[in-house]
Amino acid sequence: MKKTFLMLVLLVCVTALAMGQAVTLKLFFYSPELIDQYNDMAKQYLAETGVTLDMTVLQNDYVTVLRAKLNSGDIPDVFMSSAYADNDTYKDYAYDLTNEDFMKKLEPTALTGVTVNGKVTGYPFLVQSHSFIYNKKIFAEAGITALPRTIKEYEAVCQKLQAKGIQPFATGFKEWWVLPQTAWQVLAPIKDSYSGDYAKFVDRLNSGSLKFANIKEMSNVFDVLDLIKKYGGPKPLESDFNDQCSLLATGKAAMIHQGNWAEDSIRKTTPNIDIGFLLGPTGNAADKAGIMFDSNQTIRVAKDGKNLKAALAWLKWLTTSEYGKKWIPDKIKQLSPIMGAKASTAELAQATVALLAKKTPSYSWYYQRFPNGTEQGLGIILQGYCAGQTNRQQTLDALDADYTKIVNASK
Amino acid sequence: MKRSRAGLFLAVPMFVIAAVYVYPLILVVINSLKTFAEIMANVVALPTHLSLGNFSNAFVLMKYPNLFFNTLLVTVLGTSGVVLLSSMAGYKLSRTKTRYSWFVFLLCVAPIMIPFQSFMIVLVKVAKTLHLTNTTYGLSVIYWGLGVPLSLFMYHGFVKTVPKDLDDCAFIDGCRPLRAFFQVIFPLLKPVTVSVVVINAMWMWNDFLLPLLILSGAKKYMTLQLAAYNFFGQYKVEWHFAMAGVLLTITPAIIFYLALQKHIIKGMVAGAVKA
Amino acid sequence: MRGYKNKRLRRAMEFLGMTAPAVIAILVFVEIPFLMSVMYSFTRWNGLDKVPKWIGLANYRELLTADRDLALAVVFTLIFTVITVVVTNVLALLLAVILDSDIRGRNVLRAAFYIPNIISLIIIGYVWRFIFSRGFDSFSALTHIGLFQLSWLGDGKLAFLSVVLVSVWQSIGFYMVIYIAGLQTVPREQLEAAVIDGAGAVGRFFRITLPLIMPSITVCVFYSLSNALKTFDVIFSLTFGGPGTATTSIALDIYRTAFSDNRFGYGTAKSVILFLLILTVTVFQLTGFKRREVEA
Numbered sequence: 018m019k020k021t022f023l024m025l026v027l028l029v030c031v032t033a034l035a036m037g038q039a040v041t042l043k044l045f046f047y048s049p050e051l052i053d054q055y056n057d058m059a060k061q062y063l064a065e066t067g068v069t070l071d072m073t074v075l076q077n078d079y080v081t082v083l084r085a086k087l088n089s090g091d092i093p094d095v096f097m098s099s100a101y102a103d104n105d106t107y108k109d110y111a112y113d114l115t116n117e118d119f120m121k122k123l124e125p126t127a128l129t130g131v132t133v134n135g136k137v138t139g140y141p142f143l144v145q146s147h148s149f150i151y152n153k154k155i156f157a158e159a160g161i162t163a164l165p166r167t168i169k170e171y172e173a174v175c176q177k178l179q180a181k182g183i184q185p186f187a188t189g190f191k192e193w194w195v196l197p198q199t200a201w202q203v204l205a206p207i208k209d210s211y212s213g214d215y216a217k218f219v220d221r222l223n224s225g226s227l228k229f230a231n232i233k234e235m236s237n238v239f240d241v242l243d244l245i246k247k248y249g250g251p252k253p254l255e256s257d258f259n260d261q262c263s264l265l266a267t268g269k270a271a272m273i274h275q276g277n278w279a280e281d282s283i284r285k286t287t288p289n290i291d292i293g294f295l296l297g298p299t300g301n302a303a304d305k306a307g308i309m310f311d312s313n314q315t316i317r318v319a320k321d322g323k324n325l326k327a328a329l330a331w332l333k334w335l336t337t338s339e340y341g342k343k344w345i346p347d348k349i350k351q352l353s354p355i356m357g358a359k360a361s362t363a364e365l366a367q368a369t370v371a372l373l374a375k376k377t378p379s380y381s382w383y384y385q386r387f388p389n390g391t392e393q394g395l396g397i398i399l400q401g402y403c404a405g406q407t408n409r410q411q412t413l414d415a416l417d418a419d420y421t422k423i424v425n426a427s428k
Numbered sequence: 429m430k431r432s433r434a435g436l437f438l439a440v441p442m443f444v445i446a447a448v449y450v451y452p453l454i455l456v457v458i459n460s461l462k463t464f465a466e467i468m469a470n471v472v473a474l475p476t477h478l479s480l481g482n483f484s485n486a487f488v489l490m491k492y493p494n495l496f497f498n499t500l501l502v503t504v505l506g507t508s509g510v511v512l513l514s515s516m517a518g519y520k521l522s523r524t525k526t527r528y529s530w531f532v533f534l535l536c537v538a539p540i541m542i543p544f545q546s547f548m549i550v551l552v553k554v555a556k557t558l559h560l561t562n563t564t565y566g567l568s569v570i571y572w573g574l575g576v577p578l579s580l581f582m583y584h585g586f587v588k589t590v591p592k593d594l595d596d597c598a599f600i601d602g603c604r605p606l607r608a609f610f611q612v613i614f615p616l617l618k619p620v621t622v623s624v625v626v627i628n629a630m631w632m633w634n635d636f637l638l639p640l641l642i643l644s645g646a647k648k649y650m651t652l653q654l655a656a657y658n659f660f661g662q663y664k665v666e667w668h669f670a671m672a673g674v675l676l677t678i679t680p681a682i683i684f685y686l687a688l689q690k691h692i693i694k695g696m697v698a699g700a701v702k703a
Numbered sequence: 704m705r706g707y708k709n710k711r712l713r714r715a716m717e718f719l720g721m722t723a724p725a726v727i728a729i730l731v732f733v734e735i736p737f738l739m740s741v742m743y744s745f746t747r748w749n750g751l752d753k754v755p756k757w758i759g760l761a762n763y764r765e766l767l768t769a770d771r772d773l774a775l776a777v778v779f780t781l782i783f784t785v786i787t788v789v790v791t792n793v794l795a796l797l798l799a800v801i802l803d804s805d806i807r808g809r810n811v812l813r814a815a816f817y818i819p820n821i822i823s824l825i826i827i828g829y830v831w832r833f834i835f836s837r838g839f840d841s842f843s844a845l846t847h848i849g850l851f852q853l854s855w856l857g858d859g860k861l862a863f864l865s866v867v868l869v870s871v872w873q874s875i876g877f878y879m880v881i882y883i884a885g886l887q888t889v890p891r892e893q894l895e896a897a898v899i900d901g902a903g904a905v906g907r908f909f910r911i912t913l914p915l916i917m918p919s920i921t922v923c924v925f926y927s928l929s930n931a932l933k934t935f936d937v938i939f940s941l942t943f944g945g946p947g948t949a950t951t952s953i954a955l956d957i958y959r960t961a962f963s964d965n966r967f968g969y970g971t972a973k974s975v976i977l978f979l980l981i982l983t984v985t986v987f988q989l990t991g992f993k994r995r996e997v998e999a
Binding site for chain 1: 832854858947948959962
Binding site for chain 3: 449539545548550555570630677678
């Protein structure tokens with residue numbers, strides 16, 4: 018009797034110990050539109066390895082809460098951020114992944130955004146593209162056969178659409194982030210003036226030797242913004258992301274400037290819609306028109322996290338396991354940074370791949386190199402221009418002032 | 429006869445105004461019964477059929493029963509604490525007419541002027557040091573600190589409506605002051621207490637930013653507001669669930685408020701008789 | 704002598720015992736964190752670096768001389784405050800008087816006006832956005848009233864009115880509750896005596912009711928004043944300070960400075976100034992109003 022009792026106690030203790038050993042990884046992500054896919058991946062990981070992924074997914078207050086957590090010492094094992102300038106923001110917290118073997122399985126182009134002086138401090142999560150998305154059926158009905166590439170061609174298309182009673186653009190101007198992504202695409206060919214190196218361009222801006230007011234190509238940016246506003250319906254500054262997706266989906270607007278991440282929302286309203294990417298105008302040179310293609314959403318491992326080894330094991334699984342390799346193309350339906358990953362079935366993802374195969378100009382998201390803290394400020398200044406609060410010269414001066422202010426503040 | 433006619437006269441236009449006033453809420457109700465596509469197509473139109481599934485889905489997604497309990501716990505603990513602390517302090521500071529008392533009063537009331545964003549990051553750090561993060565109890569205690577300033581201010585003012593002679597009756601030598609306060613003075617402060625309870629309970633039930641910062645790790649302690657918020661993202665807003673979730677969250681608050689309304693009158697009658 | 708000392712000691716202990724819990728809670732959870740944050744106002748810190756850099760008064764110098772956005776935000780906030788405080792309090796008091804009288808369906812009406820205060824501000828922002836853009840489109844198609852065709856959130860000047868409208872709409876119920884409680888402390892006998900003396904309703908209101916509800920007015924004006932100067936949530940969800948910076952309040956400017964520009968130290972310096980602004984305004988208001996409160 019005593020023996021059985023002792024065995025039982027021992028068994029309980031061992032089980033308790035074993036349960037105590039079960040690891041829980043704390044993940045702090047954004048993009049709540051992907052929550053189903055996150056949960057699915059967590060379920061799979063638990064089944065395969067017994068490790069629980071405790072995920073918290075936010076959006077609007079993500080940065081605030083992350084900062085509060087990092088400051089108070091409540092460090093998540095894995096978190097998310099942008100690439101480029103955010104490498105510097107989180108330099109005190111991100112683990113150096115350069116020598117991890119699974120990093121070699123990622124496309125080198127996807128790693129440009131997370132590499133600083135040869136050190137890789139982030140894991141590229143999604144590869145995305147943005148440009149003008151158009152409703153193919155509307156274009157066909159309006160008799161538009163040649164897809165526009167220059168500002169003049171876009172204007173002609175807009176007039177054709179308007180003649181048919183269709184609103185050409187849903188501007189999205191209410192969202193401060195739509196303006197930078199639209200504007201900087203127009204400026205993308207600027208790298209040609211800097212031997213194809215955006216880093217050189219941004220360095221000159223940072224040093225103050227180059228000002229927005231001196232970049233003559235900025236006039237193209239203003240021209241495009243003016244065009245979108247002119248053909249953007251009666252209330253161009255009230256159009257937000259929802260407005261863009263719903264108007265495009267219901268055929269009330271023909272074009273929006275967005276990224277492949279918008280496909281999910283659009284398809285929720287109209288499941289069998291036919292959409293594609295238009296090449297973004299950069300001026301009057303048709304051959305420079307292209308799409309913006311890069312990996313910006315980045316996963317970072319906390320170097321002071323309690324479960325560092327487990328976090329790295331998870332990333333390895335994400336990169337090398339059967340499920341991990343299919344997760345982004347099949348479940349998230351976007352483009353994966355993993356080498357040799359299969360293509361997603363999402364229409365915009367496929368459009369991106371097709372355009373790249375045709376050697377269409379594809380520009381990196383160079384504007385993410387602008388100093389951390391400028392994104393919203395510059396976006397709001399451009400929004401002010403679109404609202405008619407500042408003229409072109411005032412807008413350029415405001416852009417320069419804001420940029421300088423942030424650069425000085427981080428010295 | 430005259431009274432009820434005047435009552436009716438005034439009521440009609442007031443009801444019209446009230447209907448227009450709550451139109452946004454009506455929109456929330458209408459849209460909670462539509463499908464996602466219907467909402468995106470036209471926000472203002474009535475639903476073609478009642479998508480009650482939105483409510484059951486939101487109920488499950490939000491883990492409603494569990495979170496309801498959490499939110500209730502935080503609200504009850506938080507509100508009781510605020511009422512207790514602020515009524516005692518507000519009373520004492522109002523009756524004590526020294527310069528020291530006025531200084532302490534200003535100290536207690538100053539937080540109303542401090543914008544929350546300016547100290548919230550440090551507050552999280554302080555909370556973590558005191559082991560108050562990721563728990564409902566911790567959240568409630570923090571609410572005491574945040575809620576007392578306004579409530580104390582209200583008690584401080586209303587105490588003036590209680591005649592001072594009652595103080596002397598209550599605080600006879602030998603009688604324990606706290607007991608005297610709660611048995612004699614506190615009941616007379618009922619109208620203010622009801623307002624304080626309503627204001628604090630509503631605020632804590634619906635508050636969002638503080639729970640987000642304090643509870644962002646602990647899934648099982650989340651509040652209803654946080655769960656409803658999860659339906660709103662930058663790139664995808666699940667409107668049908670969001671609207672249903674919002675209704676599920678605010679309905680208890682509305683019921684609570686309606687129930688308390690009758691109490692205001694009861695309490696007032698009792699207070700008037702005592703005076 | 705001993706008896707007197709004991710009494711003083713007892714009074715002091717009573718005072719301490721009854722006020723200490725409240726004071727401690729406030730110090731620990733608001734004032735100390737705030738003071739700690741103030742320390743950051745003398746540094747250059749992005750909110751993440753482990754070691755902030757001490758720069759003395761440089762932040763304060765910048766915000767007083769070189770920050771045009773802040774100056775615009777101050778102007779916006781002051782105008783917004785004056786309008787909302789006056790409109791909100793007058794309407795709330797009016798509503799309270801109407802809904803405290805013998806009107807049919809009083810409870811339902813009170814609930815109706817209070818409900819907007821219960822709804823979370825994110826929802827309010829989204830719902831009103833819909834109303835202003837798509838809702839107004841439908842209304843203008845139905846009624847052809849020009850008012851509905853204007854861009855209430857897209858035009859700088861109209862956006863200001865929209866923000867005031869939503870802010871007032873959301874907060875009236877709150878102050879109405881306080882005013883109703885205040886109105887009910889007015890002794891009926893005094894009012895009845897006045898009726899007998901021949902005073903009209905308006906006269907009764909201004910000569911008896913109003914002075915007796917000064918405590919409520921003090922609370923409401925104080926709180927609405929502080930809130931208006933601190934306005935953040937409504938603007939954040941409705942316009943995000945836009946279009947451009949047309950509806951950016953000081954608190955929103957601070958938030959953006961700290962969390963988007965990543966200038967946490969500078970942002971805290973601005974919030975210290977905001978606090979001092981609110982402190983000055985409200986101390987003036989409080990001392991003035993408290994003098995007029997009538998004690999029973």
